Amino acid sequence: MFTRILIAFLLLACLAVPATAATFNVSVTSNRFVPSSLTIHVGDTVTFTNAGGFHNVVADNGSFRCARGCDGVAGGDGTPSASAWSNSITFNTAGGVGYRCEVHAGMGMVGSIEVEDAPASTFNPNQHGLSGSWANAATDSQGVVLTVWPDLVAPGRGSLFGGWFTYDVSAAGGQRWYTVQGDVSSNDDSATMPIYQTQGGAFDSNQASSTAAVGQAVMHFDDCTHGSLAYTFSDGSGRSGTIPLTRLLANVNCSADGTNTGGGAYLRSGAWADLGTSGQGLVMDFNPPQGVFFAAWYTFLANAGQNAGGAGQHWYTLQAAIPAGFSTLTNVGIFESTGGVFDQHATTTTAPVGSANLTWQSCSSATMTYTFTAGPNAGLSGTLDLTRLGPVPAGCTL
The missing domain is CATH 2.60.40.420 (Cupredoxins -  blue copper proteins)
Known part of the structure; x- marks a missing residue:
């Protein structure tokens, strides 16, 4: 997904014929x-x-x-x-x-x-300014971290990628995560795209994973801070519904017409992965106005077999304060959330399970070391050589 699948998606997008x-x-x-x-x-x-x-x-x-x-x-x-x-x-x-x-x-x-009839669009989603963390406050410890590559397909037509961290339909089922990938148009504030599920991988490993479409999503944006995700699953679960989304952190450089200026460290926001691992990675959100870094890490259990299905998936969130002009973040908290239910209110628990250090060599490469002290990965430590997936936003500097 973050390595093989997302890269393939980007290559196809570059070759695609524009269409609305x-x-x-x-x-x-x-x-x-x-x-x-x-x-x-x-x-x-x-x-x-x-x-x-x-x-x-x-x-x-x-x-x-x-x-x-x-x-x-x-x-x-x-x-x-x-x-x-x-x-x-x-x-x-x-x-x-x-x-x-x-x-x-x-x-x-x-x-x-x-x-x-096609509605007249009042908001342009073809902009990197939509990249960031979005969630429904009525559901607990679940959300979507988005990144948008403007004009990737053609002028006026970009690509959206989102990592959706959530849970099984019952609390006993544990964590689940999905991805949404598709085109966004400057002339349409809604975009229809597949929902994918990646399975079969193992934590920080090249164990082969597989990705398959399991449904369809319609991403809609009212403005820079409000939107929705309408979903229909085709995996036999019968799930369908609409999730109202609100941006979790302050808007940095999004505008209704898609004219973006500045951004600073925010321009490091996006999808990152170690290309030596299979089907896993992070989607990061940097917010200089609030001095906050947030990321969702979409991965697997360390002992997950290739036939583990959704039960082998696992995700974490990373959170830290960011100083001005940084190239390194130390002691970034790694958190695990449990007890949630897919698109429903539930009593969840979020607890620290480790820490990470991140160092950026450029706007397209970084190193992340991690150490787990609790949870299913307790005792594990290692290093990820991260590469930004997709183009570097214009104006990004360290």
Whole structure:
């Protein structure tokens, strides 16, 4: 994720053709459509994928009938089929579109798509100024640390990466973390992108990890300090909802139109990883106005096997005060949070479990030594040779 997957994502972004339309995924399974209702914009695409069963998808207005291809399109056949079919439909006209499976409509296998005209954007998310720590105060010890690479894809179109630290659906399940990755446009204050989960790695190790899409997110920003993350998981958990997000630290150089000036140490904020480890890294947030450094460290348990699944994931947070003009931070606290529940209020406990020292050689390279004194990694110590992932923000200096 932070090494192989994120680098691959950045390379693809550089080669991508600019586009403002989004793609939404609907799973056809267990005699239902998941999700069964969507709100999209003109020009967006919906991909229907049969994950099991004898089904098709048919628009109530007759505009499409699909299974093994779509009727009238290159020899497609919309007759219900149990094969693993997938079809993409682009909606170019505003209005409501109902759809159904011809075989199981009587059992409630129906859905709807509301197609809206693209809204006029009043906020430009294509800016590094959105990078930082965001959370919902109503849920405990969980949030998202973002970084944005403006204009990475093309002028007016950048890329957003976020590390989402959270928990399983029950407190007993422990910690979980996900990543969101996708394009952001200067002309749209919302962006649709996949949710990924990385599994199989081991703490500070090159044990091979794997990353797979497990859902879809819509990131929306009202302004420089307020936004939301709407999520729909396709991993069988049935999870969907919207998390209101508020920036946790002071705004440094974000503006409504994306015109950023200055920033100082804030420009070191972003995604960092040791390229010798697999599927793990940190997303950092430097805040000179408040003199605070915060980072989320997305990693694994030291003894996690490649088949450990989500239970093998682990995350920490790092916190420290930052002096002016620093190139080294010493005795940075490493903290572990436990007891949380995915996107719910719960009584959590956050405790110090170690410390770290960080030294920056440049705006793109740093060294982090760590020592754990408590928690599952108690007794472990080591060194990470960190590399910034993605371009260095203009104006960054030590």
